[in-house]
Amino acid sequence: MRFSRQMKTVEEALQELLARLQKLDEEQVELGEAYGRILAHDVIATCDMPPFDRSPLDGFAVKAADTVHAAVDQPVYLRVVETVAAGQVPRIPVDPGCATRIMTGAMMPAGADAVIMFEQTENPGVHSEVVGIKRALRPGENLSRRGEEIAQGTVVAHAGERVNAGTIAVLATFGYSQVSVIRKPRVGLLSTGIELVAVDEPLAPGKIRNSNTAMLAALITEAGGIPVLFPVLPDELAEAKQKMTGYVREVDLLISSGGVSVGDYDVIASLADEPEVTLLFNRIAMRPGSPTTGLLMSGKPVLALSGNPGACFVGYELFARPALQCLAGKKQVSLEPIKAQLGSPYEKPCPHPRYLRGRLLQKDGVLIAQPDFNDKAGNLGTLKNSECLIVIPAGGRGKQAGELVDVIVHAQPSWREEV
Amino acid sequence: MRFSRQMKTVEEALQELLARLQKLDEEQVELGEAYGRILAHDVIATCDMPPFDRSPLDGFAVKAADTVHAAVDQPVYLRVVETVAAGQVPRIPVDPGCATRIMTGAMMPAGADAVIMFEQTENPGVHSEVVGIKRALRPGENLSRRGEEIAQGTVVAHAGERVNAGTIAVLATFGYSQVSVIRKPRVGLLSTGIELVAVDEPLAPGKIRNSNTAMLAALITEAGGIPVLFPVLPDELAEAKQKMTGYVREVDLLISSGGVSVGDYDVIASLADEPEVTLLFNRIAMRPGSPTTGLLMSGKPVLALSGNPGACFVGYELFARPALQCLAGKKQVSLEPIKAQLGSPYEKPCPHPRYLRGRLLQKDGVLIAQPDFNDKAGNLGTLKNSECLIVIPAGGRGKQAGELVDVIVHAQPSWREEV
Incomplete structure (x- = not known):
């Protein structure tokens, strides 16, 4: 043979x-050990996100109808009935003529349908029983609705996905202290x-x-x-x-x-x-x-x-x-080449495709693949610089600089400038 | 304040x-623990690489002068004096009319100045005391010279570099079983x-x-x-x-x-x-x-x-x-944006630059940065998809699709196609 x-x-x-x-x-791992692993199953949102109507900023929860005539030089004055920190549950509904001092992430009080930020009220640094609203608000303005980003039951990450820091954030939010991953x-x-x-x-x-x-x-x-x-x-x-x-x-x-x-x-x-x-x-x-x-x-x-x-x-x-x-269970595994312009001519004749180690550069939004010319099979000094394999098709003519070539990327490009 | x-x-x-x-x-770690760490010092080649003249293929080491008249239909016959495997030291010099059967990576015998591959000899599958050479060789052909890739004393990796698998190969080759890295x-x-x-x-x-x-x-x-x-x-x-x-x-x-x-x-x-x-x-x-x-x-x-x-x-x-x-000791740390074409218009007015999470795509060698429109500060469902931050300059007009924008890349692009 x-x-x-x-x-x-x-x-x-x-x-x-x-x-x-x-x-x-699959196997079960602690969330803290899940980074870099492959999800064995789809991950489902266990609750709405946000889980309740909440304020996206620090200010006052109001009825928008109360602010229709408010302006910088003509504030509308509302009575402050309560202060609600993030994590607290409001106890007092916002009636007409009233406002609740509310912090970022705090649950909206009943009756309020908009939030004005401190900076758009009179004397924002001063605590007072009355607040002067300096701008008219639309109903729903500055209000994050329950479930507006993610509804309970939504698939928020898919089987086969690699767990990165963002995945960890999603898993943590939905209470997954244990995660099923591929061994x-x-x-x-x-x-x-x-x-x-x-x-x-x-x-x-x-x-x-x-x-x-x-x-x-x-x-x-x-x-x-x-x-x-x-x-x-x-x-x-x-x-x-x-x-x-x-x-x-x-x-x-x-x-x-x-x-x-x-x-x-x-x-x-x-x-x-x-x-x-x-x-x-x-x-x-x-x-x-x-x-x-x-x-x-x-x-x-x-x-x-x-x-x-x-x-x-x-x-x-x-x-x-x-x-x-x-x-690891990735579906449809293939080499998935992308296209880039060849950075330097490569004209060595070869009866078979060459897979040249190289770097991925960019210039004004154009991808440039720069081959490593230290490419003898026995060499190893520049393996550490390799970010991709540049495919030079079989045949005696090779490829000229600027021609589009197939590139198989295997490392985060450094985007280095030197050619 | x-x-x-x-x-x-x-x-x-x-x-x-x-x-x-x-x-x-800095601290000392075992080579097996060095992956991903930052080199504390320049790494020096402790010997020439290759460390001796060697054959880059399996064949016969010869004197090129003996092969001048060789051709496919008119082989030159040489007497095989020795077989040298990789790792062995040749004992017999190659005199005129002689050849040494030699394996990839094996040390060249004295007197030989070229190597012919088995496939260019008569009956390559058969061991014999005589070999028929079917092609003329130039002196130095198919011969890896001592130090031709790396001379002893060369800096082969620099302080501040992150150790990747290629760096590990270099460190191993030059005998660094312990490595100085940044804590x-x-x-x-x-x-x-x-x-x-x-x-x-x-x-x-x-x-x-x-x-x-x-x-x-x-x-x-x-x-x-x-x-x-x-x-x-x-x-x-x-x-x-x-x-x-x-x-x-x-x-x-x-x-x-x-x-x-x-x-x-x-x-x-x-x-x-x-x-x-x-x-x-x-x-x-x-x-x-x-x-x-x-x-x-x-x-x-x-x-x-x-x-x-x-x-x-x-x-x-x-x-x-x-x-x-x-x-970690990296010199000249900065955000180092690259350029890419904006994939979709982003026209939300903003008095300050926006840093939009997004993906890096490519089409025919052109880099496309696709913003994530799930970009409310309180949202987290798509953090896991972020590969870069797309910089939308301050001002009310934003950027149109196709315009070049600054992009700060933080993860290996997936080069996903969907927009």
């Missing part, structure tokens, strides 16, 4: 992988290759430090997963197969890096030929990372990324990120 | 606050107002649940801070002052919500008049959130946000987010 692999497009390979993944179970996916991580030494080990000749596992663990954590770290895989096929068969049982998805190409010791590539293993894909029409491999072992999906850091990163963004969204 | 406040612009108020904040101390800021949180009940309490008439504290705690965690939750502040001035004087000692920044306006029980507003308290600002030319207040208590900065959830959110984004960046 090693030199006669069947080629698939990125989209075909991704669908092969996603078809093997299922939404995970965090357990993602196994392993590397292959005897050239790898641990981060805290000294470099020996011919060796490099294992940077992929640390990088992938960070990416998985960022995506809401739990990285489960396994030892470096042995090069020997039978032993590797036995280890991996054990590992997949412990996780929802196993991600490896290295060993996917045509080298003599590329153990993942050998694994694809084993009878107990189902091959999903091992040759993708893309640069970098064309030997990125998908397998099923004991029914569990294995995503085998290139060992080259640059290709490993791109493979993660194209396959692992959507896979984690799929496990 | 309550009804005679001095107005400042958002930028003036922000600078008043930032001038009181200092970069926090996480401790941010105190408190609410004011007797109308507030806890999330797990039942609603009584006139009461609402405290959603701001939970929301702000999530925002602070997201920004890399540690939220420190204090009880709801009493309305009584002397007691409130005493409590807050204690609270500020425990934190780097204290954030409150509510009590900043002109209401009778607005205790933060009263605090601004106390002799031990230094007022930085308490009236800002902005909607919503104009009474957003900055104070110094015992030399510690206090940011007092509006109690209205919408105004609280906007105040956090305009003032607290930059304040946290400042504590």
Whole structure:
């Protein structure tokens, strides 16, 4: 199989992988732990919001009819019958000729149908038994009606949504001190290759430090997963197969890096030929990372990324990120490219689409995608600057600066200006 | 002071606050804990990268001069003297007429100056003592030179940078198992107002649940801070002052919500008049959130946000987010607006700039900022959809659809299509 692999497009390979993944179970968490999690169910408003008619400002609740003739130089004087703070329940109705001193968020007294702010009354800094109203009000003016923003029973957040700070505000308001969320996916991580030494080990000749596992663990954590770290895989096929068969049982998805190409010791590539293993894909029409491999072992999906850091990163963004969204129950997972103008020409010929790391800039409201030219598969110094993958279609001509290209965004753009 | 406040612009108020904040101390963390933290120092490459001349692919290391006459139909045959896996040190130099079978990432043998990939040799799947080279190579072709990406001593990440997965890869590669990062800021949180009940309490008439504290705690965690939750502040001035004087000692920044306006029980507003308290600002030319207040208590900065959830959110984004960046040691903190086309007309007259929550969309490479029209200060149902603040300048005419507006982005755009 090693030199006669069947080629698939990125989209075909991704669908092969996603078809093997299922939404995970749900679990209950405290509201304070819900940030970043995925909602398992729609969230319903448990009451109207606001829950009662209330004042949106500090002032006086009045009958609008009493203020018809009020003006700056001709105030209408009303008798103040009560002061109501937010959280208090008014006791005295507002009769004609009367007003209630009322604070922001306080419940409206019966009989009042409008609120005038302190600043539009006489001597706003002085407490008095009479207030001079300096402006006419319309009925309903400065009044927040019960349920005007959200009616009880409304769906205020949907299953599959990621909980952010605004979601937390909604959940808190409606009394959800516990939240049903999708369980965090357990993602196994392993590397292959005897050239790898641990981060805290000294470099020996011919060796490099294992940077992929640390990088992938960070990416998985960022995506809401739990990285489960396994030892470096042995090069020997039978032993590797036995280890991996054990590992997949412990996780929802196993991600490896290295060993996917045509080298003599590329153990993942050998694994694809084993009878107990189902091959999903091992040759993708893309640069970098064309030997990125998908397998099923004991029914569990294995995503085998290139060992080259640059290709490993791109493979993660194209396959692992959507896979984690799929496990989290997101509907219709796809790469969803947006359009941007290419910031610099990219003319390197390539028989397959290139997925270039880059940055998203903007100039006068126009999106500009600036490729990173430090794009050799083995390089890693500029992975930290990547905000998107810029898709350069197959063919010898590439794309000129200013042409629209597809861009798959994976990080908050920095909108940096430098090109 | 309550009804005679001095107005400042958002930028003036922000600078008043930032001038009181200092970069926090550093601490050492394990690499696995460094994600999301801010680097305290520049990070230096501890070796060349690659650390040795190596092969970027699986194939044969050769002398290019030996391949000058090679062609698909006229292979040049070389004697295979050794196989070198990644991680091994070659023992045998490549003499004229010889080749070394070499794997991706493996150290180049002495004497070789180019690598041909398996696929460009005869019978690539077969191991043999002789290899047929089917293409002429240039000296240096398919060879990654020691230090070609990064020279030892290069600064590979800068003090003040946020550590992302790519930074982790660089740190791992250069052996940084411990990283110096800026200490996480401790941010105190408190609410004011007797109308507030806890999330797990039942609603009584006139009461609402405290959603701001939970929301702000999530925002602070997201920004890399540690939220420190204090009880709801009493309305009584002397007691409130005493409590807050204690609270500020425990934190780097204290954030409150509510009590900043002109209401009778607005205790933060009263605090601004106390002799031990230094007022930085308490009236800002902005909607919503104009009474957003900055104070110094015992030399510690206090940011007092509006109690209205919408105004609280906007105040956090305009003032607290930059304040946290400042504590983290980010240089030249500012709001850094970008430009986008306004997606829908916004014509509500306003004497001050409006900061509208909204979404960032794109169409054919053009950025579109779509305002959220659920923008009453007291509303909270759509805070979760906010990706940016759209700045509508002061004045009665607003902005028309398609006009360029300033946009302050605070979340990863979803690039949703719906308008």
